[in-house]
Amino acid sequence: MEILRTLGIEENNQGASTGVHWNTTRENGKIDVVSPVDGRLLASVFRASEEDYRDVSLAAKEAFSVWRKMPAPKRGEIVRQIGDALRDKKNALGALVSWEMGKSLQEGLGEVQEMIDICDFAVGQSRQLYGSTMASERVEHRLYDQYHPLGTVGIISAFNFPVAVWAWNAMLAVVCGDTTLWKPSSKTPLTAIAVQHILAEIVAANKLPEGLFTLIIGSGSTVGEQLLQDPDVPLISLTGSTRVGRHGAQVVASRFGRAILELGGNNAIILTPAANMQLAVPAIVFSAVGTAGQRCTTTRRLIVHESIYDRVKDVLVKAYGSLRIGSPLDERNHVGPLIDVSAVAAYQKALEALQEQGGTILCGGNVLSGKGFESGCYVEPVLAEAENDYPIVQEETFAPILYLIRYSGDVENAIALQNDVVQGLSSSIFTENLREAELFLSAAGSDCGIANVNIGTSGAEIGGAFGGEKETGGGRESGSDAWKGYMRRQTNTINYGTQLPLAQGIKFDI
Ligand code: NAD
Numbered sequence: 001m002e003i004l005r006t007l008g009i010e011e012n013n014q015g016a017s018t019g020v021h022w023n024t025t026r027e028n029g030k031i032d033v034v035s036p037v038d039g040r041l042l043a044s045v046f047r048a049s050e051e052d053y054r055d056v057s058l059a060a061k062e063a064f065s066v067w068r069k070m071p072a073p074k075r076g077e078i079v080r081q082i083g084d085a086l087r088d089k090k091n092a093l094g095a096l097v098s099w100e101m102g103k104s105l106q107e108g109l110g111e112v113q114e115m116i117d118i119c120d121f122a123v124g125q126s127r128q129l130y131g132s133t134m135a136s137e138r139v140e141h142r143l144y145d146q147y148h149p150l151g152t153v154g155i156i157s158a159f160n161f162p163v164a165v166w167a168w169n170a171m172l173a174v175v176c177g178d179t180t181l182w183k184p185s186s187k188t189p190l191t192a193i194a195v196q197h198i199l200a201e202i203v204a205a206n207k208l209p210e211g212l213f214t215l216i217i218g219s220g221s222t223v224g225e226q227l228l229q230d231p232d233v234p235l236i237s238l239t240g241s242t243r244v245g246r247h248g249a250q251v252v253a254s255r256f257g258r259a260i261l262e263l264g265g266n267n268a269i270i271l272t273p274a275a276n277m278q279l280a281v282p283a284i285v286f287s288a289v290g291t292a293g294q295r296c297t298t299t300r301r302l303i304v305h306e307s308i309y310d311r312v313k314d315v316l317v318k319a320y321g322s323l324r325i326g327s328p329l330d331e332r333n334h335v336g337p338l339i340d341v342s343a344v345a346a347y348q349k350a351l352e353a354l355q356e357q358g359g360t361i362l363c364g365g366n367v368l369s370g371k372g373f374e375s376g377c378y379v380e381p382v383l384a385e386a387e388n389d390y391p392i393v394q395e396e397t398f399a400p401i402l403y404l405i406r407y408s409g410d411v412e413n414a415i416a417l418q419n420d421v422v423q424g425l426s427s428s429i430f431t432e433n434l435r436e437a438e439l440f441l442s443a444a445g446s447d448c449g450i451a452n453v454n455i456g457t458s459g460a461e462i463g464g465a466f467g468g469e470k471e472t473g474g475g476r477e478s479g480s481d482a483w484k485g486y487m488r489r490q491t492n493t494i495n496y497g498t499q500l501p502l503a504q505g506i507k508f509d510i
Pocket residue numbers: 156157158159160161165183184185186219220221223224225228239240241242244245247248261262263264265295296297396398425467468472
């Protein structure tokens with residue numbers, strides 16, 4: 001495939017080191033990367049061994065001792081070059097994201113644009129790693145805090161944003177003076193390899209230590225587990241399911257490491273009688289079926305006031321009927337494939353459970369076959385009626401299934417339903433009533449990390465801190481002051497006087 005060659009990837013023969021640290025073992029078997037678009041084998045990638053892991057971890061550790069001393073704005077200059085290289089490769093890398101993950105070409109390109117944007121953001125951030133100066137209570141003393149690099153940051157990423165989430169973490173981490181060790185999802189290793197090639201050129205051109213960016217490809221239970229347990233990795237940023245995140249958090253905590261956890265969501269939109277339906281309907285449909293329901297911020301629950309419920313239901317059934325399902329590379333299609341056949345099985349299982357628990361499917365629910373659907377990964381988006389307390393509604397099913405839930409009375413009741421799940425990632429309300437909107441955003445409102453008014457739940461801008469509460473893990477990445485998570489804070493007190501006054505007025509005469 002031409003795009004693989006453009007990105008420096010040889011088909012069916014991946015694994016050798018190309019001057020940057022990653023898998024070198026050839027004896028550990030291969031991961032076949034099959035495209036959900038048409039079922040073709042894109043390439044096979046050698047699995048890393050435990051020894052490969054130790055090599056890359058050591059390389060990252062050694063690079064840190066050099067990199068942490070480089071002035072932060074100079075580190076920013078390297079990130080600027082990475083942003084430019086991504087601009088050059090945007091089309092090829094965006095297309096590979098689509099082929100490997102199955103999202104639309106527009107979204108694949110958008111994902112690379114997000115990488116470019118976070119590079120720009122991180123370049124600016126490299127001159128703004130601010131600490132504070134506090135007023136000391138002691139005479140002739142200065143008190144301040146400063147932020148130092150932390151070490152190697154382990155980045156474990158999910159298949160659905162195969163490269164953007166890495167960039168959110170890695171670009172901030174490197175301007176903060178850290179080195180990075182990336183374990184991508186074994187469902188999407190090719191885009192990671194393509195990025196590693198792009199980085200390799202910049203590392204070589206600037207004569208930087210090779211371990212600045214390292215990559216390890218293998219399963220979660222092998223190299224992923226090694227990474228979680230590695231005492232030389234003070235911070236693990238883990239994006240994935242709550243199941244994997246819960247385990248990762250425990251392993252990292254047991255060695256007193258830090259974790260940034262970006263886990264599953266169960267995102268809801270509230271539609272009140274004061275909603276503007278012109279805005280709400282396209283937002284709901286895009287948020288629920290975009291990326292075939294495989295965004296952590298996908299809308300999974302729609303909580304609708306009873307007075308408008310039937311009307312909303314009719315409009316949505318009609319809108320779902322007009323969705324075109326097919327190759328994500330064809331821009332006329334709205335819905336592409338799920339990542340693999342195991343995701344299709346999870347979709348089918350969820351629909352069975354829904355019906356057993358009393359839910360009704362209003363439309364969709366079939367797995368598509370025949371011409372154009374050879375991969376077996378295309379499913380019809382589902383609109384279903386359900387209750388918020390059904391066990392299946394309480395879970396995140398990573399597929400395009402939207403549960404319609406009715407509420408009555410005041411908006412407080414809708415907010416209570418929206419909060420009544422274990423996850424806390426993204427939420428939104430459609431209303432033109434100021435009181436409802438402000439209540440939703442208040443301390444008594446949505447309990448999620450992201451709360452929106454009059455836009456859907458899915459998607460986010462890099463300028464804000466991204467993440468969620470409760471079983472979504474509590475991590476924050478990307479914009480605002482998320483950079484602080486990648487550094488260690490040090491509080492400094494300097495006595496420039498000739499006395500030794502103690503804090504809190506304590507006297508100690510000797
Ligand atoms: P997953 O949990 O199956 O895998 C995530 C990553 O963890 C992969 O790289 C996997 O190889 C690795 N892993 C698995 N077992 C491991 C172990 N024992 N040790 C270390 N690593 C291990 O998730 P997925 O199917 O790739 O992605 C979908 C999930 O990710 C959904 O739940 C989605 O909501 C979530 N997600 C969350 C965010 C967010 O920002 N909150 C963003 C994207 C995806």
